[in-house]
Amino acid sequence: MPRDVPASPGTPHHGGAKVALFANTDWYLYNFRRSLALALQAAGHDVLLLSPPGEYGPRLRGLGLRWQPVPLDRRSLNPFREARLLWSLFVLFRRERPALVHGFTIKCAVYGSLAARLARVPARINAVAGLGYVFASRDAKARLLRPVVRALLRLALRGRGARLILQNPDDRDLFERSGLVEAGCIDLIPGSGVDCSRFAPRPPSAAPPSTPRVLLAARLLWDKGVAEYAEAARLLRAEGRKVRFLLAGTPDPGNPAAVQEASLREWAEQGVLEWLGHVEDMRALYESVDLMVLPSYYREGVPKSLIEAAACALPLVTTDMPGCREVVTDGVDGLLVPPRDAGALARAIARLLDDPGLAARLGQAARAKALAEFDERIVIARTLAVYRRLLAPARKMRRMAALPGRERPGE
Numbered sequence: 001m002p003r004d005v006p007a008s009p010g011t012p013h014h015g016g017a018k019v020a021l022f023a024n025t026d027w028y029l030y031n032f033r034r035s036l037a038l039a040l041q042a043a044g045h046d047v048l049l050l051s052p053p054g055e056y057g058p059r060l061r062g063l064g065l066r067w068q069p070v071p072l073d074r075r076s077l078n079p080f081r082e083a084r085l086l087w088s089l090f091v092l093f094r095r096e097r098p099a100l101v102h103g104f105t106i107k108c109a110v111y112g113s114l115a116a117r118l119a120r121v122p123a124r125i126n127a128v129a130g131l132g133y134v135f136a137s138r139d140a141k142a143r144l145l146r147p148v149v150r151a152l153l154r155l156a157l158r159g160r161g162a163r164l165i166l167q168n169p170d171d172r173d174l175f176e177r178s179g180l181v182e183a184g185c186i187d188l189i190p191g192s193g194v195d196c197s198r199f200a201p202r203p204p205s206a207a208p209p210s211t212p213r214v215l216l217a218a219r220l221l222w223d224k225g226v227a228e229y230a231e232a233a234r235l236l237r238a239e240g241r242k243v244r245f246l247l248a249g250t251p252d253p254g255n256p257a258a259v260q261e262a263s264l265r266e267w268a269e270q271g272v273l274e275w276l277g278h279v280e281d282m283r284a285l286y287e288s289v290d291l292m293v294l295p296s297y298y299r300e301g302v303p304k305s306l307i308e309a310a311a312c313a314l315p316l317v318t319t320d321m322p323g324c325r326e327v328v329t330d331g332v333d334g335l336l337v338p339p340r341d342a343g344a345l346a347r348a349i350a351r352l353l354d355d356p357g358l359a360a361r362l363g364q365a366a367r368a369k370a371l372a373e374f375d376e377r378i379v380i381a382r383t384l385a386v387y388r389r390l391l392a393p394a395r396k397m398r399r400m401a402a403l404p405g406r407e408r409p410g411e
Helices: 026-032 034-042 056-062 079-096 106-118 132-136 140-157 169-178 226-238 261-269 282-287 304-311 342-354 356-374 376-402
Strands: 018-022 046-051 066-069 100-104 123-128 162-166 186-188 213-217 244-248 274-277 291-294 316-319 335-337
Touching: 018 034, 018 079, 018 106, 026 034, 026 046, 026 056, 026 066, 034 046, 034 376, 046 079, 056 066, 079 106, 100 106, 100 376, 106 123, 106 140, 123 376, 162 169, 162 376, 169 186, 213 226, 213 282, 213 304, 226 244, 226 342, 244 282, 261 274, 282 304, 291 304, 291 342, 304 316, 304 356, 316 342, 335 342, 342 356, 356 376
Parallel strands: 018 046, 018 100, 046 066, 100 123, 123 162, 162 186, 213 244, 213 291, 244 274, 291 316, 316 335
Antiparallel strands: none
């Protein structure tokens, strides 16, 4: 395994700045922010990736990126463990002296920003994709935690040098109404982007599957509509339809809404669904199916699986929920159904299977939208523009601090 590059506090590469990207899993960094990290590095920035330990950390290092594990437990509510995390991040930021810290998901936004403020990091960006378990769940623990998390978010997201990146207008309106952020401090960037040259339509020479294949690919959370998908499969099978229903993904043990593995195995044994587990080559999987569904009732950011499928010109069925409706306009580039409605989901799937012309038209429109709005080059360019706006004052402060007779700020 490659060793970490020795730390060089405050010393940027080739005139760039030191940037820390902080996520709650190394899987997220690898699958959602790898291209951003490589683009930052190519632009001359010193990039530091932070997450809990996992199997994807070595892969990031194998790409020539600096990755360092941090003691974050996604499900922890232990105040001593949380204080240890905050302290370790503070010490890390004081040693590394990044010019900018970019946190992803709510927990990383809270702890990353608080530690960065304490360590006097000049610029802080937080990207919140969806509102997570605390805001999406109806259970008692989530409702109890909600006011605490709101207070911490207000402290973390406000202040000089802070920006919040959201993925859809519904979340922007929610944050603006809540007063969690200061006016004018939100940037709207739709997702983490998709490589539309890699995720492309099925080659004309490739034969379509002999039996229609429907796919749901997601983190296996109840909030993603997995139960509704299984029920829709039952309904269509009861009509005598010969359709294969594929489910790609694994349960997320760090999320209280994770689907139990016993339920997945039961559906598979009953012949309701084919559970594929983790799929490494998603492009090949999209090429092998006829349509993609995501019956989520979760406040999504912008679901990456929907964008990948759109880039592959697959017809889409999803719910009329924040984030999902940013990808799909009903009847234009996919079909929208009400959340928690397995019957409506089954009818939408049947409609596309019965009308290949409609399915093809919606798939082509989905591909055009992905190219125009969700290609990763567009998303990365917009993200780097936010970086430049925030880093400009920090560079000015560094130049002033380097003048004769000047002390470093905070020393």
